[in-house]
Amino acid sequence: MRRSPRNLRIACDHRGLTHFGGIYFFHEFLQLLQLRDFLARHLSYPRRNHRYRLSQMILALVYPLVLGLDRLETTSFLRSNGTFQYLTGLPGLRYQAVNRDWEMADFEHRPHGWPQARRFVVARRFIPEEEAQTTLFTLGRYVYRAWVTNRSLTPAGVWHFYDGRAGMEPRTGELREDFALRKIPTASFAANALYLEIIRLAYNLVTAFQRNCLQESWQNLTLAKLRHKLFWLPGELTRPQNRPVLRLRESPMLRDLTNDGMAKTRKLKPLQL
Numbered sequence: 001m002r003r004s005p006r007n008l009r010i011a012c013d014h015r016g017l018t019h020f021g022g023i024y025f026f027h028e029f030l031q032l033l034q035l036r037d038f039l040a041r042h043l044s045y046p047r048r049n050h051r052y053r054l055s056q057m058i059l060a061l062v063y064p065l066v067l068g069l070d071r072l073e074t075t076s077f078l079r080s081n082g083t084f085q086y087l088t089g090l091p092g093l094r095y096q097a098v099n100r101d102w103e104m105a106d107f108e109h110r111p112h113g114w115p116q117a118r119r120f121v122v123a124r125r126f127i128p129e130e131e132a133q134t135t136l137f138t139l140g141r142y143v144y145r146a147w148v149t150n151r152s153l154t155p156a157g158v159w160h161f162y163d164g165r166a167g168m169e170p171r172t173g174e175l176r177e178d179f180a181l182r183k184i185p186t187a188s189f190a191a192n193a194l195y196l197e198i199i200r201l202a203y204n205l206v207t208a209f210q211r212n213c214l215q216e217s218w219q220n221l222t223l224a225k226l227r228h229k230l231f232w233l234p235g236e237l238t239r240p241q242n243r244p245v246l247r248l249r250e251s252p253m254l255r256d257l258t259n260d261g262m263a264k265t266r267k268l269k270p271l272q273l
Contacts, residue, residue: 020067020231020232020233020235021233021234021235021236021246021248022229022230022231022232022233022235022248023063023066023067023231024235024246025209025213025230025258025261025262025265026066026205026206026209026231028262028265029205029208029209029212029213029265029268030059030205032265032266032268032269032270033268033270033271034270034271035055035059035205035271036055036056036059037055037270038270038271039054039055039058039059040053040054040055043055043058058198058201061195061198061202062198062201062202062205065179065180065198065199065202066202066205066206066223066227066231067227067231067232068178068223068224068227090107090109093105093107093122095124096155098123098155098156098159101125101126102123102124102125103123103124103125104121104122104123104124104155104156104159105121105122105155106119106120106121106122106155106158107119107120107122108120118148118149118150119148119149119150120146120147120148120149121146121147121149121155121158121159122144122145122146123144123145123146123155123159124142124143124144124145125142125143126141126142127141127142127143145159147159147162149162174203174222174223174224175199175203177224178222178223178224179199179202179203179223180199181196181199206223206226210226212264212265212268213261213264213265213268214257214261214264215257215260215261218230218257230257233248233249233254234248234249235247235248
């Protein structure tokens with residue numbers, strides 16, 4: 001068993017280390033867009049303290065949001081819902097196939113207490129024996145989805161319409177969990193409104209960075225995954241021959257990402273209005 005070194009000296013005087021080496025690529029993206037100058041030209045906000053420019057203050061909030069430094073100071077009940085289970089297994093429904101796996105039907109029903117009947121659209125998919133049966137929205141060997149709607153679309157049209165709207169739920173969740181939207185920071189409406197606008201700006205900048213500077217396989221990563229894979233890379237800033245060099249860990253994947261990403265980034269043009 002190897003012994004630990006007894007002559008190891010610990011020095012707390014290294015100024016070139018960072019936990020956020022990969023954020024340089026995002027920073028270079030903003031630099032080439034000349035975002036700070038763009039904000040300075042097109043934003044005005046009256047305030048008493050002019051020590052810092054508004055563009056500087058906004059970017060000072062955007063970077064912590066992107067890096068995850070967010071501190072500024074179920075539907076399972078439907079399994080036992082009798083109405084839902086009744087509707088999804090209503091005898092006499094005529095299902096029609098809408099794709100390889102799903103079939104759909106629609107009907108009108110007036111639950112107790114409702115002033116009038118409403119249109120219900122139901123989709124079901126057969127669960128093969130080799131597939132594990134889910135515990136939500138199931139009846140027999142079928143899994144179900146249902147919508148109550150007043151739209152005059154076909155059943156498949158209703159599905160696609162509401163799925164498009166439901167696509168906002170993951171986005172809302174990402175804003176809440178990854179962009180520090182879980183807690184509203186102040187008791188001032190105006191300040192909170194500005195904070196939400198900065199969060200929206202940070203989200204749009206990260207998305208634009210992914211689409212314009214990263215490889216296709218990286219473009220759909222959430223911000224949380226992007227932090228772990230790129231922004232939080234440990235790095236060391238050195239100056240051999242008085243030239244700044246950001247040293248990252250040895251990795252062919254990182255080398256390809258760096259070469260490809262920086263080449264794409266340097267083709268960008270500054271923002272213009």
